[in-house]
Amino acid sequence: MELLDIKNLQIEFPSRRGTVVAVKGVNLTVRPGEVLGVVGESGAGKSTIGNAVIGLLDPPGEMSGGEVFLKGEKINDLSSEEKRKIRGRRIGMIFQDPLTSLDPLQTIEQQLVETIELHLRLGKKKSQERAVDLLRQVGIDDPEIRIKNYPHQFSGGMRQRVVIALALCAEPEVIIADEPTTALDVSIQAQILELMRKLCREKQVGMLIITHDMGVIADITDRVAVMYQGNLVEEGTTQKILGDPDHPYTKSLISAVPRADVRLRRFPMVDYIEKEEDRKVLLDISTHWLGQGRDFGKIEGPLISVKDLVMTFVTKQAFLKKNRQSFNAVDSVSFDIKQGEVFGIVGESGSGKSTIARLIAGLYKPASGSVFFGETDLTKVGSEREMDVFRKQMQMIFQDPFSSLNGRMRVMDIVAEPIRFHKLASSNREVETIVTDLLEHVGLGRQAAVRFPHEFSGGQRQRISIARALATRPRFLICDEPTSALDVSIQAQILNLLKDLQEELGLTMLFISHDLPVIRQMCDRVGVMKKGKLVEVAETEALFTDPQASYTQELLSLMPKLDFLSHEGLDVEAS
Amino acid sequence: MQSVIVMFTVGLIAFSMFRFVGDPINNMVGQDTSEQERIELRERLGLNDPFLVQFGRFSLNAVQGDFGLSYKYRVPVSEMIAERMPATLELAFVAAILSLAIGIPLGVYTALKRHSFLSKLIMTTSLIGVSLPTFLTGIMLILFFGVVLRWLPTFGRGDVIELGSWSTGFLTASGLKSLILPSITLALFQLTLIMRLVRAEMLEVLRTDFVKFAKARGLPNRLVNFKHALKNTLVPVITITGLQLGSLIAFAIITESVFQWPGMGLLFIQAIADVDIPIMAAYLVLIAFFFVMINMIVDILYYAVDPRLRADNE
Numbered sequence: 001m002e003l004l005d006i007k008n009l010q011i012e013f014p015s016r017r018g019t020v021v022a023v024k025g026v027n028l029t030v031r032p033g034e035v036l037g038v039v040g041e042s043g044a045g046k047s048t049i050g051n052a053v054i055g056l057l058d059p060p061g062e063m064s065g066g067e068v069f070l071k072g073e074k075i076n077d078l079s080s081e082e083k084r085k086i087r088g089r090r091i092g093m094i095f096q097d098p099l100t101s102l103d104p105l106q107t108i109e110q111q112l113v114e115t116i117e118l119h120l121r122l123g124k125k126k127s128q129e130r131a132v133d134l135l136r137q138v139g140i141d142d143p144e145i146r147i148k149n150y151p152h153q154f155s156g157g158m159r160q161r162v163v164i165a166l167a168l169c170a171e172p173e174v175i176i177a178d179e180p181t182t183a184l185d186v187s188i189q190a191q192i193l194e195l196m197r198k199l200c201r202e203k204q205v206g207m208l209i210i211t212h213d214m215g216v217i218a219d220i221t222d223r224v225a226v227m228y229q230g231n232l233v234e235e236g237t238t239q240k241i242l243g244d245p246d247h248p249y250t251k252s253l254i255s256a257v258p259r260a261d262v263r264l265r266r267f268p269m270v271d272y273i274e275k276e277e278d279r280k281v282l283l284d285i286s287t288h289w290l291g292q293g294r295d296f297g298k299i300e301g302p303l304i305s306v307k308d309l310v311m312t313f314v315t316k317q318a319f320l321k322k323n324r325q326s327f328n329a330v331d332s333v334s335f336d337i338k339q340g341e342v343f344g345i346v347g348e349s350g351s352g353k354s355t356i357a358r359l360i361a362g363l364y365k366p367a368s369g370s371v372f373f374g375e376t377d378l379t380k381v382g383s384e385r386e387m388d389v390f391r392k393q394m395q396m397i398f399q400d401p402f403s404s405l406n407g408r409m410r411v412m413d414i415v416a417e418p419i420r421f422h423k424l425a426s427s428n429r430e431v432e433t434i435v436t437d438l439l440e441h442v443g444l445g446r447q448a449a450v451r452f453p454h455e456f457s458g459g460q461r462q463r464i465s466i467a468r469a470l471a472t473r474p475r476f477l478i479c480d481e482p483t484s485a486l487d488v489s490i491q492a493q494i495l496n497l498l499k500d501l502q503e504e505l506g507l508t509m510l511f512i513s514h515d516l517p518v519i520r521q522m523c524d525r526v527g528v529m530k531k532g533k534l535v536e537v538a539e540t541e542a543l544f545t546d547p548q549a550s551y552t553q554e555l556l557s558l559m560p561k562l563d564f565l566s567h568e569g570l571d572v573e574a575s
Numbered sequence: 576m577q578s579v580i581v582m583f584t585v586g587l588i589a590f591s592m593f594r595f596v597g598d599p600i601n602n603m604v605g606q607d608t609s610e611q612e613r614i615e616l617r618e619r620l621g622l623n624d625p626f627l628v629q630f631g632r633f634s635l636n637a638v639q640g641d642f643g644l645s646y647k648y649r650v651p652v653s654e655m656i657a658e659r660m661p662a663t664l665e666l667a668f669v670a671a672i673l674s675l676a677i678g679i680p681l682g683v684y685t686a687l688k689r690h691s692f693l694s695k696l697i698m699t700t701s702l703i704g705v706s707l708p709t710f711l712t713g714i715m716l717i718l719f720f721g722v723v724l725r726w727l728p729t730f731g732r733g734d735v736i737e738l739g740s741w742s743t744g745f746l747t748a749s750g751l752k753s754l755i756l757p758s759i760t761l762a763l764f765q766l767t768l769i770m771r772l773v774r775a776e777m778l779e780v781l782r783t784d785f786v787k788f789a790k791a792r793g794l795p796n797r798l799v800n801f802k803h804a805l806k807n808t809l810v811p812v813i814t815i816t817g818l819q820l821g822s823l824i825a826f827a828i829i830t831e832s833v834f835q836w837p838g839m840g841l842l843f844i845q846a847i848a849d850v851d852i853p854i855m856a857a858y859l860v861l862i863a864f865f866f867v868m869i870n871m872i873v874d875i876l877y878y879a880v881d882p883r884l885r886a887d888n889e
Binding site: 054056084085086087088089092093095096097100101102103104105106107114115118119150152163166167170 | 783784785787788789790791792793794795796798802803806807810880881882883
């Protein structure tokens, strides 16, 4: 018998401008011991399903049709008090961000015991023992001591374990996990997924896991349901959906997943995903504005050369120097970036990747070491005016497209600002022509110029960032996690755009990412970082086929296995 | 460290009043005093010494609680202030309790039942509370309860009882009755402010993930709202409340003059009228001292409430 049975679920969000149907007639079932994945891009209605099942839809959302059964018992029309009794007791829930899921002012113990007492009424002593036992089960060392700690004393991965312990503490029959590992590093993601899988098997719990990440789906699920704009487009075993999808949307979604096993020339664009203005004609660099004024000083050898770079952050302030505590975010790192190459840096959060990008761009001053741009040591450039010459040749694209654009400026002014600052155009009209041209070039169209950033989606905003970066006609582009805030299909578009631009303009790029498959698709050579140190630098192909450092091997082994992904319609680059 | 600097600066400002605001001698002596006597007096009071010497003397005395003699009454300022302080402190204390005891529950209520008719009514009323100036509410209250209904006294402290050097109005019926109108007047603004602050913070906290997760664990609303949400709401509320309590003491002036409340504020107003600089200086320094002390207490409270701050210093 099905454990959780969702029949013909319909969820609506009434608003002043008419009702938005977030979920349209979805049917799903979860059996004991089974992991069902719900996958889709943002706005597909995945999370709404989870919230509707436990009766916690955010108002004004409402379930306008369908039924939810838990072990054959209809639960969607229970009173709110009865629904509350089911939550935590029979259906456990795990949310995306472990950093904010726990009450910061209460110890882990208070929160665990409170929940256990509420559902199981064991008495204080027994509840405490159970709490300790649960923490041990989810793999927290010294649970007797750690249980007295507050949430901020745990790392992200550890906190997610506590969250899992909280979700499990009344032995629920079903667990709904909403993007449980999205906020975590790969190595921690692998551990958490394994833990969840194990608990599911051992306790015969049914799990509904909601995610946008194909890697997670491939790793943990038995069956997958694919959502697109509120509809369930396809459902089947994980093998079938990933390896041999039927529905065109699933096909396009899977083709857009960056993979680690082969390198593609370009991501295929299937019409099903948001229309991309495919720019089939490459620019004629010799006549185009972007191609002019590229007579940079000739540079022999590598374009960027980083030598023994050290960056120190003070972690504890003190009046006296000897009492201060600090750590090296970047610890004597050296590497070269050749002209025209894409150099990747990969590592987990806190490894110092972004710090390196900022050091090269001159946003931080290094504690010691030097950054050579051609022959010039950028750390020794004294005046701002001299530095501007290099800033013009060097541009950066940031991770978060929502906060890296000034919300009060029109797109025209955002893109025009660097042109005006560096006086690259003689008249205002010329600036405007260049900006509209750039916007068209990154696939936004000229109408975009008069609008404000908030009118655009994440992917479109990242295109604006790219247009702005190109506006100074740079020769060197630093991309700091440019796609990690985006959906896979949008990511594929942005990566395609970057690849095209790199090819057309012969740009040199520093590409930073935590995502190994993305690195494989984009980079010629890769450096692997761990705790501020560069542990390995190698050609991309060599790194993926024959990693040298043990840390690289570990990272590669933790990567979700996507080998059986469908290869249909891929444009594989011959190596 | 910072508190010392603040106190020093305020002391400096207070002291410079002696030098730059009027000539004290003119205020101390009659019109028929000869020029000779004026010079003698100036010499005797040390007003001809260099600035730094005078300031040094002033600070040294001030630290010991000695602010000199009132120009007008010829009594030590410290005595005058000590005599008036209980009145102001009692008034501020009652007003603070009122604004916290009513403001926090109202804030929580309006946050939880955002769309109920009562919350909307409270919010509208509070807008009036914020926008009415203190003296107006004071006069309206006097008119209504004092003149029309004749329920409550409209001025003074009523009968007080001396407890050592502290005179309290808490122990007599007329003292308590006299407290009601001025404390409501003083509390009204703070009350609405605290209420609106608690409401805004609470709404913010109710949107956070941990509240949602607490609900998903099946905790009843009562626990979610009061154990988890309210406690997190209070962290920022403490800061603002602390600052506001300081201003309750400082800005009791208006209320005190409306109700002829014999507190420090009234003393200060009279001192301004008389250009009685020692009193003004002492009042300034004292108020600064209260602010500094309250801020220190707020910092300590912060520490007690928020474990994240404790961990940083371990």
